[in-house]
Amino acid sequence: MAISNNRLSKEQYAENFTDIHPPFETADAALVEANRCLFCYDAPCTKSCPTGINVPKFIKQIATDNIKGSAHTIFSSNIMGAGCSKVCPVEKLCEGACVYNLMEEEPIEIARLQRYATEKAMAGNWQLFQRKGSTGKKVAVVGAGPAGLSCAHVLAREGVDVTIYEKEGKGGGLMTYGIAAYKVTPQFCEDEVNYILGIGGIEVKYSQELGKDISLAELKKNFDAVYLGIGVGVARKLDIPGEKLEGVVDAIQFIYDIRAKGYPSVPVGDKVAVIGMGMTAIDAATQAKRLGAKEVTLVYRRTEAEKPCTDVELDIAKLDGCEVIWLAAPQKVKGSGGKVKQLVCSVMKLGEPDASGRRSPVDTGETFTMNVDMVIKAAGQVPFEKLVSKYKLDNTYGKLVVKDKASTNIKGVFAGGDAVNGGKEVVDAVQAGKDGAAAILRYLNIQ
Numbered sequence: 001m002a003i004s005n006n007r008l009s010k011e012q013y014a015e016n017f018t019d020i021h022p023p024f025e026t027a028d029a030a031l032v033e034a035n036r037c038l039f040c041y042d043a044p045c046t047k048s049c050p051t052g053i054n055v056p057k058f059i060k061q062i063a064t065d066n067i068k069g070s071a072h073t074i075f076s077s078n079i080m081g082a083g084c085s086k087v088c089p090v091e092k093l094c095e096g097a098c099v100y101n102l103m104e105e106e107p108i109e110i111a112r113l114q115r116y117a118t119e120k121a122m123a124g125n126w127q128l129f130q131r132k133g134s135t136g137k138k139v140a141v142v143g144a145g146p147a148g149l150s151c152a153h154v155l156a157r158e159g160v161d162v163t164i165y166e167k168e169g170k171g172g173g174l175m176t177y178g179i180a181a182y183k184v185t186p187q188f189c190e191d192e193v194n195y196i197l198g199i200g201g202i203e204v205k206y207s208q209e210l211g212k213d214i215s216l217a218e219l220k221k222n223f224d225a226v227y228l229g230i231g232v233g234v235a236r237k238l239d240i241p242g243e244k245l246e247g248v249v250d251a252i253q254f255i256y257d258i259r260a261k262g263y264p265s266v267p268v269g270d271k272v273a274v275i276g277m278g279m280t281a282i283d284a285a286t287q288a289k290r291l292g293a294k295e296v297t298l299v300y301r302r303t304e305a306e307k308p309c310t311d312v313e314l315d316i317a318k319l320d321g322c323e324v325i326w327l328a329a330p331q332k333v334k335g336s337g338g339k340v341k342q343l344v345c346s347v348m349k350l351g352e353p354d355a356s357g358r359r360s361p362v363d364t365g366e367t368f369t370m371n372v373d374m375v376i377k378a379a380g381q382v383p384f385e386k387l388v389s390k391y392k393l394d395n396t397y398g399k400l401v402v403k404d405k406a407s408t409n410i411k412g413v414f415a416g417g418d419a420v421n422g423g424k425e426v427v428d429a430v431q432a433g434k435d436g437a438a439a440i441l442r443y444l445n446i447q
């Protein structure tokens with residue numbers, strides 16, 4: 001057993017990491033699907049989209065060959081509509097609400113249709129919005145992730161000059177640095193950021209970190225308002241013995257390396273344990289399997305009923321051949337010669353219900369041991385508690401506290417996205433950016 005980066009041929013790698021949700025092959029196929037739509041009044045799909053995209057309208061526009069109009073409808077509500085069409089967990093959002101589900105028929109392929117229209121807009125660089133005349137106002141946005149970009153785009157549209165400060169060398173946030181390679185490619189993310197910036201009036205200063213290269217006081221002094229879209233921070237530690245052994249890796253780093261370095265630079269184990277059951281854990285597990293690991297086992301301390309990922313995501317992992325162990329909590333990692341050899345887990349059981357009826361897992365005192373050569377930690381991320389506390393921003397364990405959807409306790413400072421909700425989906429961050437922009441426009445008496 002050993003970690004290796006040479007388990008697949010180049011061809012196998014390309015096949016395993018191909019687009020998980022491929023586009024329509026022909027315009028006719030898109031047209032046929034668009035014409036299946038019942039164009040419901042008070043459409044449940046629109047209500048279930050966190051950005052409130054007018055789904056029946058954009059589908060009708062595709063059906064009448066008005067692709068520009070369709071893309072405009074989508075981008076008016078969600079400027080990352082192209083990215084969202086590839087990464088949204090639609091089974092619990094728009095497509096999950098489609099009335100066809102009640103008739104036990106396949107729901108309309110909303111995301112695929114959304115991809116059809118938005119990809120045409122991006123490929124043709126159709127800039128569908130014009131900036132209003134200058135308001136003379138300047139806003140600083142910290143973080144070029146979905147929340148920051150969405151906020152910046154709305155403000156730019158309204159004639160505000162925006163400067164984004166981003167600590168990394170590229171924009172897109174976790175869309176660029178976190179989401180699995182078979183959902184979005186680095187090139188797509190770059191194209192999407194460029195498309196969003198195409199409106200003008202947004203300058204991005206890369207490699208500029210709040211708290212290191214710039215301070216909140218400076219931003220407050222030099223701008224009329226500040227928006228914090230800094231996301232959530234580093235991976236949560238397991239705090240168990242052996243966590244530093246070679247072969248114990250962080251899921252986000254693992255996923256990022258696959259995207260950034262590609263084949264064959266990212267080593268993977270023969271027998272891999274993935275700790276966690278969220279979207280990050282699923283992405284790490286399926287990608288480990290697709291990189292050629294022989295056995296991949298997801299280890300989760302609760303039961304299937306409490307899993308944070310959706311059934312569809314779990315099915316993807318299972319179809320890829322990943323195993324699951326429920327009610328198991330990692331206790332220690334054992335190694336030899338500095339390398340991982342075993343993962344020891346406590347067997348858990350559900351305890352008595354608390355006041356809210358929730359039953360937390362409790363240790364039974366029994367353990368079991370798995371032979372592994374790689375452990376991937378995907379037990380969530382920890383917010384930037386030190387940073388936000390340093391600036392005396394109200395927070396709960398680092399998660400920023402806002403009122404009226406976006407206002408922090410500091411006048412003129414607004415926030416949204418994962419930094420506030422602790423980690424949801426891209427589409428939620430895009431809506432948070434819109435809410436932030438609306439609050440800033442009200443604060444600056446624009447509109």
Ligand SMILES: Cc1cc2nc3c(=O)[nH]c(=O)nc-3n(C[C@H](O)[C@H](O)[C@H](O)COP(=O)(O)OP(=O)(O)OC[C@H]3O[C@@H](n4cnc5c(N)ncnc54)[C@H](O)[C@@H]3O)c2cc1C
Pocket residue numbers: 087088089142143144145146147148165166167168171172173174175178179180183208209210211229230231232251252255279280283387416417418419423424425426427429
């Ligand atoms: C592994 C993984 C897989 C995921 N898969 C999906 C998926 O399939 N579908 C989905 O919808 N969502 C997915 N998500 C969630 C989604 O990526 C996030 O909800 C979304 O990116 C949040 O957007 P945001 O703008 O709030 O934060 P982020 O995307 O985290 O962006 C924050 C930005 O702020 C920058 N920043 C942070 N601190 C500072 C600072 N001090 N100074 C300057 N810049 C700073 C960061 O570099 C980053 O660019 C996934 C998340 C992870 C971790």
Ligand code: SF4
Pocket residue numbers: 048049050051052053055078081084085088090093094095110111114427
């Ligand atoms: S943004 Fe996501 S949730 Fe909203 S309609 Fe598009 S695919 Fe569905």
